[in-house]
Amino acid sequence: MIRYQLKTSLLTLRYFCCLFLLFNPIHSIALFIDSKEIERQLSNSAIELNKAGHSDLQRFYAARNYQPLWLSGESESPQLKIALAFIASAEAEGLNSQDYQLQQLAQLLQHSDQSSSTATELEIRTTHAVLKLATDLSRGRFSATATDPDWHIPRADFDAAAFLQTAIHAGHLKDSLQKLSPQTLNYQLLKRTLAHYQILLKNTPEWIRIPSSPSLRPGDTYPSIPLIRQRIAQAYTADGLPEFNLIPSVSQLYDTELVAAIKAFQAQHGLNTDGIIGKNTINALNIPLEWKIRQLRINMERLRWLPRNLGQRHLLVNTAGFYLTAIENDEPVLNMRIIVGRDYRSTPSFNGTLSHMVLNPYWNVPASIARKDLLPKQQQDPTYFTTAGFKVYPAQERGAQAIDPGMIDWHELNKRFPYFLRQDPGSHNALGKIKFMFSNPFSIYLHDTPSKSLFKKDIRTFSSGCIRLEKPFELATFALNQPSLPEKFSADLESDKTITTHLPKPLPIYLVYITAWADEHEKVYFYPDIYDRDLRALRHARW
Known part of the structure; x- marks a missing residue:
């Protein structure tokens, strides 16, 4: 932690030194930048740039006959100030200003009046940095699929x-430039x-660590309670929630004031607000x-x-937060808990369009689930398939008669499972x-x-990849765009x-993995x- 803070301090010092150079009044750049010099440097690749950035630069300057944009020989350059301020703002967006040559631009600016070559390099590099940062703010700094192979939502095109x-x-x-990043x-x-936390990190001693303990319930006494109170006080400095503003105490009693603070902390971290300080709360x-x-x-x-x-009406499913939100006109109108895929059957991030609902559905069991999850239950209990409403069919003959x-002999089966399972509608049906x-x-x-009790769990990774809903009928009402469910439904x-019911209008849906989120x-x-x-x-x- 000390090494990290030292590194952060050095980077911050360098960052603010660059800002001092950039935002002091720009001195007179008396040299005239020739358009042919810009064209020459770009054509000869005199300035080392990545291929994509070089292509954008060529198109940009060719469209303006290679006339300079930022340096025109005037004593003041308001557009250059705007560009440099924009590049410096990368840090506030969670990006690294050094990826956009902030320090190098500051150095070039100090010497730009010494030669036309230096001034031209400043001109070109400023444009390159602006184009690159504009692209990164518009559609992301990194390739989504390379950064997260489970992310399958296409990024928008952007011509910087x-x-x-x-x-x-x-x-x-x-x-x-200010409107390039998401305005949500x-x-x-x-x-x-982020800005608040970065300042706080420089001034806060190392975060208090809570030792493991048995689950602590309201009214318990335990030696770690004073540490927990100190940790909550740090959380008050970080987040300012009024429940975190505790009266200093060395008491080992888990009192009502601390219970209220812990419940607020649990809510902030996506945990059940039961006030019990268990393993997940300590983590x-x-x-x-x-x-x-x-x-x-x-x-x-x-x-x-x-x-x-994302659409005037859409669904946002946050698998990391175990929540589904229905949004209309940028306002959340429905929230519910969800259950997502187990870690080895994780739910990917992707988008689609909700088209129809199936009432009283059959469950056609995927072969892997039949073999890995259901076969062991049948082997333990020979009546399991019958009591749970499963029909057994030959795997290659879906139209055949069901098999008793x-x-x-289910014990003879292991990796080979030559059957197809279908669960009838009813109270036991896994799809409800x-x-x-x-x-x-x-x-x-x-x-x-039917497993409603699982919604009370903190970490709700129990499915085979599909999303289980806490309030399915409220979602049906939203999907039908009705104030209540129709009588026929x-x-x-x-x-x-x-019965299959088609939606009156397709409903966009986005399944995302977002571990830090802000609400309305x-x-x-x-x-x-x-x-x-x-x-x-x-x-x-590499962050």
């Missing part, structure tokens, strides 16, 4: 050269929290500020990967009373579940017949990295 030309010609350069409340709150208390900063940065990157317009499970269908290559859908639901009440939440995708993405980004 065309964007910059348009912004210059419209005379709205500053405003256009969620992103902007994460950005604000959350022990997350250092440094890690939360990294979480904020990688999740701001994920938000940059998403399309800017009692006629098969309704499932929501949308086309996707992962055969994933949303559905009801309710009657069909009670009929026990399998301006509260920031942190969720466990259940699939280790934060860790993998941060390693790729």
Whole structure:
């Protein structure tokens, strides 16, 4: 931690030195930059740039006959100030300003009046940095699929050269640059929290660590309680929640004041607000500020990967937060808990369009689940398939008659499972009373579940990849865009017949993995990295 803080301090010192150079009044650049010199340096690759960046530069300057943009020989250059301020703002977006040559630009600026070659290099490198940062803010710094192989939501195209030309010609350069990053409340709150945490990290001693203990319940006494109170006090400094503002005490009693604080902390970290300080709560208390900063940065990157317009009405399924939110006109109108895939059957991130619902569905059991999950239950209990409503069919003959499970020696089967299982509608059906269908290559859908007690768990990774819903009928109401479920729909639901109901209008749905999130009440939440995708993405980004 000390080494990290020293490194951060040095980077911060260098960053602010660059800002001092950049934002002092720009001295007179008396040299005239020749358009032919710009064309020559670009054509001869006199300045080392990546291939994609060089191509954008060529298109940008060719469209303006290689005339300079930032350096025109005037004593003041307001556009250059705007460009340099934009590049310096990369740190506030969770990016590294050194990726956009901030320090090098500051050095070139100091010597730009000494030769036309230096001034031309400053001109070209400034444009290159602006184009690169504009692209990164618009669609993400890194390739989504390379950073997170489980992310399958396509990123939007962005033509940085065309964007910059348009912004210059419209005379709205500053405003256009400021609007490149996501303007959603969620992103902007994460950005604000990141700035606060970065300042706090420089001034805060090492985060207090809570030792493991038995589960602590209200009214218990335990030696670690004073440490927990100190840790909550640190959380108050970080997040400012009023429940965290505790009266200093060395008491070992888990009193009502601390219970209220722990419940608020649990809510902030996606845990059940039961006030019990168990393993998951202690793990959350022990997350250092440094890690939360990294979480904020990688999740701001994920938000940059998403399309800017998700649709007037859409569903957002956050697998990391175990929550589904239905959104209409940028406002959440329905929230519910969900159950997602186990770690070895993790739910990927992708998007689609909800098209129809199936009432009283059959469950056609995937072969891997039949073999790995259900076969062992049948081997332990020869009546399991019958009592749970499963029909057994020959795997290659779906239209054949069902086979009596009692006629098969299930103990002889292991890796080979030559049968197809289908569960009838009913109270035992794993899909409950309704499932929501949308086309996707992962055969994933949303559905009801008879296992309601699992929604009380902190970490809800119990499915085989599909999403189980806490409030399926409320979702049906939203999907139908009705104030309540129509009578016919309710009657069909009670009929026990399998009926398909098409939505009046397709409903966009996005399954994402976001471990740092802000809501409409301006509260920031942190969720466990259940699939280790934060860790993998941060390693790729080298953050």
